[in-house]
Amino acid sequence: MISRHxxxxxxxxxxxxxxxxxxxxxxxxxxxxxxxxEALRAKAEKEPWKSMKADALARASAGLRVKKTDxxxxxxxxxxxxxxxxxxxxxxxxxxxxxxxxRVREAILTDLDAxxxxxxxxxxxxxxxxxxxxxxxxDTVHGGLDAEARAACEKRIEAKLKxxxxxxxxxxxxxxxxxxxAVYRGKRTGPDDRYFKELMSQITADGVxxxxxxxxxxxxGGHYSRTVKAAYMDVLEFTGLDRRYYRNAKLREFHRxxxxxAATPARQPVPIxxxxxxxxxxxxxxxxxxWRAGNFGPEAGAAAAWFLGDARPPGxxxxxxxxxxxxxxxxxxxxxxxxxxxxxxxxxxDDPDALMAVLYxxxxxxxxxxxxxxxxxxxxxxxxxxxxxGGWLGPSQAGAARQNTLTVGGRDHRTKRGGxxxxxxxxxxxxxxxxxxxxAIADADWRRSLCLVHPGEGTSGYVVVCDEVRAxxxxxxxxxxxxxxxxxxRRVGDRWEYxxxxxxxxxxxxxxxxxxxxxxxxxxxxxxxxxxxxxxMPKVGRHRRLAAAYGADDNGRGPLLTLLVxxxxxxxxxxxxxxxxxxxxxxxxxxxxxxxxxVLAGPQPAGAGADGVAFDGRFAxxxxxxxxxxxxxxxxxxRFAGGSGAVAGFASxxxxxxxxxxxxxxxxxxxxxxxxxxxxxxxxRLDEKAVETAGRDADGTTVxxxxxxxxxxxxxx
Numbered sequence: 166m167i168s169r170h171x172x173x174x175x176x177x178x179x180x181x182x183x184x185x186x187x188x189x190x191x192x193x194x195x196x197x198x199x200x201x202x203e204a205l206r207a208k209a210e211k212e213p214w215k216s217m218k219a220d221a222l223a224r225a226s227a228g229l230r231v232k233k234t235d236x237x238x239x240x241x242x243x244x245x246x247x248x249x250x251x252x253x254x255x256x257x258x259x260x261x262x263x264x265x266x267x268r269v270r271e272a273i274l275t276d277l278d279a280x281x282x283x284x285x286x287x288x289x290x291x292x293x294x295x296x297x298x299x300x301x302x303x304d305t306v307h308g309g310l311d312a313e314a315r316a317a318c319e320k321r322i323e324a325k326l327k328x329x330x331x332x333x334x335x336x337x338x339x340x341x342x343x344x345x346x347a348v349y350r351g352k353r354t355g356p357d358d359r360y361f362k363e364l365m366s367q368i369t370a371d372g373v374x375x376x377x378x379x380x381x382x383x384x385x386g387g388h389y390s391r392t393v394k395a396a397y398m399d400v401l402e403f404t405g406l407d408r409r410y411y412r413n414a415k416l417r418e419f420h421r422x423x424x425x426x427a428a429t430p431a432r433q434p435v436p437i438x439x440x441x442x443x444x445x446x447x448x449x450x451x452x453x454x455x456w457r458a459g460n461f462g463p464e465a466g467a468a469a470a471w472f473l474g475d476a477r478p479p480g481x482x483x484x485x486x487x488x489x490x491x492x493x494x495x496x497x498x499x500x501x502x503x504x505x506x507x508x509x510x511x512x513x514x515d516d517p518d519a520l521m522a523v524l525y526x527x528x529x530x531x532x533x534x535x536x537x538x539x540x541x542x543x544x545x546x547x548x549x550x551x552x553x554x555g556g557w558l559g560p561s562q563a564g565a566a567r568q569n570t571l572t573v574g575g576r577d578h579r580t581k582r583g584g585x586x587x588x589x590x591x592x593x594x595x596x597x598x599x600x601x602x603x604x605a606i607a608d609a610d611w612r613r614s615l616c617l618v619h620p621g622e623g624t625s626g627y628v629v630v631c632d633e634v635r636a637x638x639x640x641x642x643x644x645x646x647x648x649x650x651x652x653x654x655r656r657v658g659d660r661w662e663y664x665x666x667x668x669x670x671x672x673x674x675x676x677x678x679x680x681x682x683x684x685x686x687x688x689x690x691x692x693x694x695x696x697x698x699x700x701x702m703p704k705v706g707r708h709r710r711l712a713a714a715y716g717a718d719d720n721g722r723g724p725l726l727t728l729l730v731x732x733x734x735x736x737x738x739x740x741x742x743x744x745x746x747x748x749x750x751x752x753x754x755x756x757x758x759x760x761x762x763x764v765l766a767g768p769q770p771a772g773a774g775a776d777g778v779a780f781d782g783r784f785a786x787x788x789x790x791x792x793x794x795x796x797x798x799x800x801x802x803x804r805f806a807g808g809s810g811a812v813a814g815f816a817s818x819x820x821x822x823x824x825x826x827x828x829x830x831x832x833x834x835x836x837x838x839x840x841x842x843x844x845x846x847x848x849x850r851l852d853e854k855a856v857e858t859a860g861r862d863a864d865g866t867t868v869x870x871x872x873x874x875x876x877x878x879x880x881x882x
Contacts, residue, residue: 192307195300195349195400197486199308202256205486209257213478218257220480224250225265229272231279240279241291242389248272248302249453249481255306256482266309269302273318282328286335290391293338296325297393300345301400305482322346336363337384341397348400356407360397365415369529372418373506377438377534378427379557382447386423387454392483395454399487402460411460420461425468425498426509429545431517431672432472436543436550437525439534439557442649442696443670443705451476453484459492467496471515500596500617502589505529508598510591510617512626520546520626520731524586524615526600531581533559538568539583539605540613542646544628546731547676549667553649556697556705566712567694569647571611571632573717574640578605587612590831590874592824594619594796595786599822609636609717614800616786624756624788625739628729629764631784631800636717644686644713644725647694648678654691654709661685661743669696669708676733681741683726683752684766686713724766724784728752759791767802780805782820798824806842812879814842821870828879836872840865841879848880 193199209218229247231240248269255265277299282292303318310318323346331343340360347353367376367385374381382388387395401407410416427435427447434440434447456478459466470492478484499513505528511521523543527535536555544551555567565571565578572578584603590596595618602611612633620626634642648654648665655664661683667676682689690712697705715725731737740755744765751765753776761776768781778787778794782802788795794807797814800822805814812825819837824830832839841849842865849856849868852875860867866879 193304194404195304195345196403196483197256197305201486202259206257206259214485217253217478217480217485221250221253221485222258222261222480224480225254225268228268229276231276237281237284237287238291238390241295244272244276244280244295245298245392246389246479246481248298249479249483252302252305252482253480253485255309256486262306262309266306269306270310270314270318273299273303273321277321277325280325282325289329289333290335290338290394292325293329293335293342294389294391294393296322296329296342297345297396299325300342300349301396301482304349337394337397338391341393344397345393345400348404348406353406356409357397357401360401361407361409364398366530367532368415368419369503369505369527370415371503371505372415372422373503373527374419374423374427374438375527375529375535376532377440377536378436379434379440379444379447380438380534381419381423381427382434385419387452389450389452392452392454396483396487399454399457399483403487417462417465420458420465421468422501422503422506422509423468424455424458424465424472425496426501426511428472429521429550430511430519431545431548432474433545433550433672435521435523435545436552436554436556437523437538437541438536438554439559439562440554441702441705442550442553442556442708443702445670445672451479453479453481454487456484456492457487457489460487460489463493464496467493468498470495471497500591502586502591502598504586506585507600508586508589508596508615510596510598510615512619518546518548518736520617520620520628522596522615522617522628524598524600524613526583526585528582528585528603535581536563536568537565537578537581537605538570539565539578539581539602540570540600540611542569542615542630544678544729544731546626547667547733547736548673549671549676550649551667551676551678551729551731553647553669553696553708556695558698558701561698562695565605566643566645567647569645571613571634571642571644573606573609573611573634573636573642575643576607579607580604588822588833588874590822590824590833592826592831593829594621594788594826595798595824597798597800597822597824599800608638608640609634609642611635614784616798618762618786620736623758624760624762625730625732625737625754627731627737627739627754629784629786630727630729631766632725632727633783634717634722634725636722640717641687642715642717642722642725644715644727646680646711646713646727647708648680648711650678650709651707652709654680654711656689660689662741663689663711665709669706676731677737679728679730679732679737679741680711681728681730681752682713683728683743683764684715684724684750686715688714690714726751726764726766726784728754728764730754761789763787763789767799777808778806780814796824796826812841812843812846816840816842816865823877825877828881830877831874832870832877833874834870834872837870838867839870840867841877843879843881845881846879850878850880851875853878
């Protein structure tokens with residue numbers, strides 16, 4: 166029995182089918198239309214399009230040389246790049262258009278046979294990419310071939326596509342190849358939900374990878390071996406079949422993160438998840454898709470422009486036709502907080518030697534290439550990666566003990582996801598974030614805080630790590646650090662001070678990492694670790710690992726403080742010493758010239774020996790310049806008294822996390838009254854708006870600070 170809606174449904178189906186056939190008949194239409202050719206040719210009169218045209222013509226005229234010694238992946242890459250060049254040459258060179266179309270036909274009918282569709286990844290993903298570029302190129306040169314030549318190419322592509330199952334491992338490649346063919350043939354007339362769902366599963370709600378940094382780059386950044394995984398979305402967007410991509414908030418944030426923060430200031434991949442630690446530069450062979458980053462918004466475009474530097478776009482059809490406009494002016498990345506993704510801190514200067522520190526913590530489910538590195542650390546500085554992780558590949562390298570993280574009772578993390586960031590502050594001079602262990606740690610409540618103390622005039626930059634662990638019972642807490650060194654780590658002090666020479670896949674010479682266990686561990690064990698799955702990639706070699714063990718009693722532990730100080734011949738000469746007086750728990754970072762930082766575990770009562778500083782909180786950082794407090798930070802505290810200075814401290818009714826540099830700063834408030842201590846304070850502005858004072862006396866001014874994160878500005882006489 167046909168429902169009363171039956172005729173309407175049948176009509177809609179027939180209409181969509183007709184539209185699909187009509188769409189398929191109007192080639193080219195996948196990424197470019199014939200009506201655009203003239204305007205695209207006009208662009209080639211100026212740079213960078215002029216150079217792109219020259220590159221495409223040169224690649225096309227050089228021909229495709231298939232070597233038996235190349236291996237299947239390289240064969241596929243060369244094939245796909247050649248077709249990308251030939252397709253662009255066909256568009257831009259009308260006098261030679263017939264010859265370029267002939268080159269595409271010959272490549273599909275002859276050279277595609279050199280691609281093997283057997284085996285695991287190499288017999289699946291690169292071949293999917295080769296088929297994808299065959300479809301794109303054939304569609305582009307469609308008008309330059311007669312019906313017989315087109316039919317022969319289509320028959321060959323369809324025959325090769327039968328070797329690729331529509332579903333299985335590496336789904337994005339399969340969906341992209343089969344999906345693009347379905348669009349070409351007019352059989353897909355709407356969105357591809359399977360592709361969209363799989364794509365979005367590889368990104369957290371905030372736009373950070375759920376796999377690994379290098380896989381985020383290779384898959385969604387569009388590496389030449391697997392452009393199909395990301396470029397299928399461009400086909401869906403261009404044809405109008407699915408407009409969910411360029412305007413999607415997650416994808417816009419992802420592309421901004423990918424080009425701004427997934428690489429160190431020296432543009433090496435940040436070692437999170439499966440990472441080939443021998444890789445020297447992220448994206449050295451830039452994907453043609455990089456130049457269309459601006460399609461995902463101006464922030465993503467500006468980040469990509471910084472990431473690319475002076476790199477020139479290749480003569481490739483996708484690099485030429487996909488961008489909706491030129492990339493904006495480069496924007497140097499700065500620190501960012503991702504509740505579902507972690508803290509990615511870096512100095513906002515375009516300097517390969519700049520400091521960068523990462524606290525990785527995702528709430529979204531981690532994919533196969535992710536590691537068990539909830540609250541895992543990454544650190545770069547002086548042009549080097551200073552910490553490395555388990556490397557590549559998969560479960561053999563994914564355990565928590567192979568990352569820069571922590572375990573309780575010697576048990577591996579239960580999951581690859583944690584509790585995300587609980588709070589954070591980005592402020593001049595100091596960035597702070599706290600991540601929760603969440604489901605990764607079964608037998609304890611764990612919070613890890615990361616502070617990046619930025620270098621300044623006469624001061625060195627360094628990192629503070631504070632672990633707050635409350636175990637359910639007596640247990641051992643073990644903190645793992647993997648300095649990027651192949652040499653034995655030198656112990657300087659009595660089980661609290663170590664120095665690692667950075668010589669593991671290093672770019673230069675002379676960089677060292679000082680490691681200070683301010684909270685003295687029960688033991689520190691040094692072992693040699695593999696930097697990846699050596700049977701698959703022996704060149705990654707081995708590095709050293711430090712495992713610092715702490716005993717947790719029935720009541721758990723207080724803050725476990727660790728300092729990480731990068732050094733080379735010119736930087737990081739600060740002296741670090743433990744506070745030796747009774748009642749004091751912390752360290753002094755002496756920069757010289759009358760400038761010293763106090764890094765303190767709390768609470769710290771007055772008169773405990775911390776140079777006149779007293780506070781009640783989890784931990785604190787305080788900078789004194791010739792006896793005057795110029796910067797302070799407190800996590801979850803209700804009081805800080807730092808002596809003299811523009812702002813001497815604060816007192817609050819409920820715990821807050823706060824950083825103040827002079828009379829400006831930021832605070833995470835639960836909604837409480839805060840008294841800012843300092844003589845002559847007259848006004849308080851929150852988020853650039855004046856607030857009414859709730860009290861004022863000779864020692865300070867009190868205001869009600871609503872719940873949330875706020876910028877602070879204090880006014881004085």
